[in-house]
Structure formats: structure tokens, C-alpha cells
Amino acid sequence: MKKPNFIQENVSLAPLTILRLGGAARFYADIADESALLEALAFAQTQSLALLILGGGSNLVIADTGFAGLALRIKPRGIHQQSDAVVTVAAGEPWDEFVAHCVAHNWAGIETLSGIPGLVGGTPIQNVGAYGQEVSATIQTVRAYDRVAQRFVHLSHAECGFAYRQSIFNTTARERYIVWSVTFGLRVNGTATWHYPDLQKRFTTQPSLHEVRAAVLDIRRRKGMVIDEADSDTRSAGSFFKNPSLSVDEFAALNERAANIPHYPNANQFKVPAAWLIEQAGFPKGFTAGRVAISTKHSLALVNRGGATTAELIALMRQIQDGVEKRFGVRLQPEPIFVG
Ligand SMILES: Cc1cc2nc3c(=O)[nH]c(=O)nc-3n(C[C@H](O)[C@H](O)[C@H](O)COP(=O)(O)OP(=O)(O)OC[C@H]3O[C@@H](n4cnc5c(N)ncnc54)[C@H](O)[C@@H]3O)c2cc1C
Structure with a gap:
């Protein structure tokens, strides 16, 4: 199969990671829609190329020698409200923008996960968590491309196998699924979570979602846990x-x-x-x-x-x-x- 035009060669991966480390990918493409994904996967298969899926590059350490296969960065954006506070979010949506969106709508469930870098599609992989919440508590389903069955599938919460910093995506089914969108069930006008000691120190009465988000961002900035190019x-x-x-x-x-x-x-x-x-x-x-x-x-x-x-x-x-x-x-x- 001829290389599709949108696939580039020898692209440096360091600028695509927060650590700014690592060599080049032999092949690289930004993936904006399902047809580009399927074309890129077909190319990888005919060339017997290993695949690397990139989100925001915030949890990746890439070798100085780079990656000899095809690296794909998952880019689709969009937040689609299904009902009340049930929302399906495309994998390429920046995570913290989605948290801000939920807090602005007074939807509780992910407010203490404010300020975590990366994209929505990366969050189920290690079941991100911080300050008393884990993303798995709000994930209802994950839509993903199954590289074994070679089709898109819906995985239920139970099928994702979530545990502390763990899911099937980084254990039993590592590299099998490409997360395409995640459906979250949030709590309309729900109360904010603030039982974590660092947050309890800051409030004496039940804080709002906005107050918890602001407090978490402040705590994280003091720890260098909010990305700042100058720092x-x-x-x-x-x-x-x-x-x-x-x-x-x-x-x-x-x-x-x-x-x-x-x-x-x-x-x-x-x-x-x-x-x-x-x-x-x-x-x-x-x-x-x-x-x-x-x-x-x-x-x-x-x-x-x-x-x-x-x-x-x-x-x-x-x-x-x-x-x-x-x-x-x-x-x-x-x-x-x-x-x-
Ligand atoms: C300053 C800083 C603070 C952080 N704080 C926290 C924290 O408080 N809590 C926490 O849990 N983590 C934290 N992290 C880690 C990281 O932000 C999260 O793990 C994040 O969810 C990774 O998302 P990403 O899009 O950057 O994924 P990447 O780093 O690009 O990828 C990480 C892994 O997920 C896979 N992956 C990414 N997207 C997809 C997809 N669409 N489909 C299939 N596989 C995919 C990649 O192949 C790779 O294996 C922090 C990182 C930094 C740099």
C-alpha cells in the first residue's frame, strides 16, 4: 500500500511530550477522523509497523533513539451532551478544558481532577486520579477502535477493569484499543468533593465546585503540577x-x-x-x-x-x-x- 499523504516521515516526538524528550518517529500522523485512522492502520498493517498512540504526551517517556513504527496523535474534538450531565467527549479534547466545562455547568464528579494535563482519551488509560477523585468514578462507557476485532466497540465501565492507576488499557489489553470517545456521567448540581487533607485545610464549610477547582489549581501550581512553559x-x-x-x-x-x-x-x-x-x-x-x-x-x-x-x-x-x-x-x- 502506498503511504497516505497525511503520514509524515521522521518526525521528532520530543516537542509532542511535556518532558520534551525522545527521538523521532519513523512515520507520524495527526488523526482527525475515523477514515484517517482506518487508512493509517491499514498502512501500518501492510508495512508491519508497530503503532504508538499519542495523546497530550504528558505521561510518556520516549527513548532517545525514537520510535521505529507509526505514531498517531488522536485529535478529534467535541463535547456532546446526551442528557442532563451525561456527556460524550472526543478523545482529542484537552482534559482540563472539559473539567472547566463541567464546573461551569455545575456538574460534579471531576472537579478535583482540575489541572491534569493531557487529553480526554488518555484519562481512562491509567485511570487518572488526584485529590480524592478518580476518573473511573464518572466513566460510563469508552468507545474505542479494537485492533484485534478491527472495528469500533463500546466498552462498559466494568469491561474497562479500573483500579488504582490501572485499567485493561495499560494491563491485560495494552495497545489493543484506541480510545475514540469517553462517556461520562456527572452529577447535576452535585456537591464538590473535598475530603482530601490538602483541601480540607482550606475550607470549613462545603465549598462550591468553582472553589474546589480554584483550590486544586492553586495547590497544583505550588507543586509545579500545572504546565507552565516558563517554569x-x-x-x-x-x-x-x-x-x-x-x-x-x-x-x-x-x-x-x-x-x-x-x-x-x-x-x-x-x-x-x-x-x-x-x-x-x-x-x-x-x-x-x-x-x-x-x-x-x-x-x-x-x-x-x-x-x-x-x-x-x-x-x-x-x-x-x-x-x-x-x-x-x-x-x-x-x-x-x-x-x-
Ligand atoms: C505536570 C503533570 C501533572 C500530572 N498530574 C497527574 C495527576 O494528578 N494524576 C494522574 O493520574 N496523572 C497525572 N499526570 C499524568 C498524565 O497527565 C495523565 O496520565 C494523562 O491522562 C495522560 O494523558 P495524555 O493525553 O497526555 O496521554 P499520553 O501521555 O500521550 O499517553 C499516555 C499513554 O496513554 C496512551 N494513550 C493516550 N491517548 C490514547 C488514546 N486515545 N487511545 C489509546 N491509548 C492512548 C498512550 O499510548 C500512552 O500509553 C500528570 C502529568 C504531568 C506532566
């Missing part, structure tokens, strides 16, 4: 490490190594803040290794100070993982997706 502390992939969930025995072993470990019971597990482990293992905020560093505002964010390589970032990641493991016997797991 290299925001050139990150967000939280780089997941908070480890330890079994009773693992948590007991951890307690033998240190006292007063902050923890939250979670089913039969103990969740321990990765940020605390990192700081206590000797990696303070602002810890720098050449052109990469830990953000000066947030212990969990690894940042590109400018001109760095992915290899440098990975070396810092391993240094932190090894340091935490040596001190506490716990191996931190990274949150972003690694490509190449």
Missing part, C-alpha cells in the same frame, strides 16, 4: 513513581528499617507515600544530576532542566530506585509509559 519544574511526567502498596509482611519489614512511616490502609495493604521514601533515602527536592533533576517543588516529579536526554532521565530514575531500595527494601515502580 522548568513543570517539564515532567507528573508523579514519576507510584505509591507502593505493601502487604502486611512487607509493611512490617519496612517498619524494622525506620520509625514513623506515613501510611494509609488500603484493603489488606498499606500504601506508603513514594515522596516520603525518596526524601528519606537522601533525594531532597531540587536534587540535580546534570540536566535532569527532582523538581524543586515536588519530590515525585523528575524534570528536564533543558537539553537533557532520555538516557539521563532513566539514569536518575534508577539512582532513586536503587537508593530507596537500599535504604528501605522497597523497589519503586515508575508511573509513566516508556516507549522504545
Whole structure:
């Protein structure tokens, strides 16, 4: 099959990621509609090319050697109201613009997810969460292209298999589905969520959705968690490490190594803040290794100070993982997706 004209060759992927890291894609296309998607997939199939789906590039770490296959950026936009606060949102819609839209309509359910970068289609992949809400609580269905069945399908909430930073899209069915739109069920005139400690500190009575959104954005800005081109502390992939969930025995072993470990019971597990482990293992905020560093505002964010390589970032990641493991016997797991 001849290469469709809209597919470009040797396109640098670094500018398409928030970290601004990574080499070029052998082939690349912006995908605006279903027919372009199907044409691009047919090209990939005839050329036996691996596929990389890009959203906003906020959770991606791309190798310096780039990607030898076809990278597709999913671009369709649109928010379609089905009924009351049930809305179907195209995968290419910027997530935070959708949150603002819901707050403006007084639809509750995603207000504490304000300020998370990326596109709507990326949110089900790792079931994004922050400040007491997870996107899965409002997702009713996901419409996606199924690369195995070779057709568009609707996946119910249950079929998405959501858990902490997890869904079928990043586990059992990794790379099988291309999310095309997501249907959310929000609460008309619902009350805002504010049970998370950082939010409780700010209010004494039930805040409005607007107030919670403003508070979350303020907290996130102070932590460098709202993208700001002028601030290299925001050139990150967000939280780089997941908070480890330890079994009773693992948590007991951890307690033998240190006292007063902050923890939250979670089913039969103990969740321990990765940020605390990192700081206590000797990696303070602002810890720098050449052109990469830990953000000066947030212990969990690894940042590109400018001109760095992915290899440098990975070396810092391993240094932190090894340091935490040596001190506490716990191996931190990274949150972003690694490509190449
Ligand atoms: C400063 C900062 C703060 C952040 N804060 C948070 C936070 O508070 N909570 C949180 O959970 N995350 C957070 N993140 C991580 C990230 O923003 C989310 O995971 C986001 O949902 C990723 O969306 P994206 O469109 O950028 O996806 P990308 O980074 O482009 O892609 C991420 C993964 O999803 C896949 N993907 C993307 N779109 C699609 C699609 N349409 N179909 C199929 N697969 C797709 C990609 O192939 C890749 O595997 C943060 C990141 C940054 C940089």
C-alpha cells in the first residue's frame, strides 16, 4: 500500500511530550477522523509497523533513539451532551478544558481532577486520579477502535477493569484499543468533593465546585503540577513513581528499617507515600544530576532542566530506585509509559 499523504516521515516526538524528550518517529500522523485512522492502520498493517498512540504526551517517556513504527496523535474534538450531565467527549479534547466545562455547568464528579494535563482519551488509560477523585468514578462507557476485532466497540465501565492507576488499557489489553470517545456521567448540581487533607485545610464549610477547582489549581501550581512553559519544574511526567502498596509482611519489614512511616490502609495493604521514601533515602527536592533533576517543588516529579536526554532521565530514575531500595527494601515502580 502506498503511504497516505497525511503520514509524515521522521518526525521528532520530543516537542509532542511535556518532558520534551525522545527521538523521532519513523512515520507520524495527526488523526482527525475515523477514515484517517482506518487508512493509517491499514498502512501500518501492510508495512508491519508497530503503532504508538499519542495523546497530550504528558505521561510518556520516549527513548532517545525514537520510535521505529507509526505514531498517531488522536485529535478529534467535541463535547456532546446526551442528557442532563451525561456527556460524550472526543478523545482529542484537552482534559482540563472539559473539567472547566463541567464546573461551569455545575456538574460534579471531576472537579478535583482540575489541572491534569493531557487529553480526554488518555484519562481512562491509567485511570487518572488526584485529590480524592478518580476518573473511573464518572466513566460510563469508552468507545474505542479494537485492533484485534478491527472495528469500533463500546466498552462498559466494568469491561474497562479500573483500579488504582490501572485499567485493561495499560494491563491485560495494552495497545489493543484506541480510545475514540469517553462517556461520562456527572452529577447535576452535585456537591464538590473535598475530603482530601490538602483541601480540607482550606475550607470549613462545603465549598462550591468553582472553589474546589480554584483550590486544586492553586495547590497544583505550588507543586509545579500545572504546565507552565516558563517554569522548568513543570517539564515532567507528573508523579514519576507510584505509591507502593505493601502487604502486611512487607509493611512490617519496612517498619524494622525506620520509625514513623506515613501510611494509609488500603484493603489488606498499606500504601506508603513514594515522596516520603525518596526524601528519606537522601533525594531532597531540587536534587540535580546534570540536566535532569527532582523538581524543586515536588519530590515525585523528575524534570528536564533543558537539553537533557532520555538516557539521563532513566539514569536518575534508577539512582532513586536503587537508593530507596537500599535504604528501605522497597523497589519503586515508575508511573509513566516508556516507549522504545
Ligand atoms: C505536570 C503533570 C501533572 C500530572 N498530574 C497527574 C495527576 O494528578 N494524576 C494522574 O493520574 N496523572 C497525572 N499526570 C499524568 C498524565 O497527565 C495523565 O496520565 C494523562 O491522562 C495522560 O494523558 P495524555 O493525553 O497526555 O496521554 P499520553 O501521555 O500521550 O499517553 C499516555 C499513554 O496513554 C496512551 N494513550 C493516550 N491517548 C490514547 C488514546 N486515545 N487511545 C489509546 N491509548 C492512548 C498512550 O499510548 C500512552 O500509553 C500528570 C502529568 C504531568 C506532566
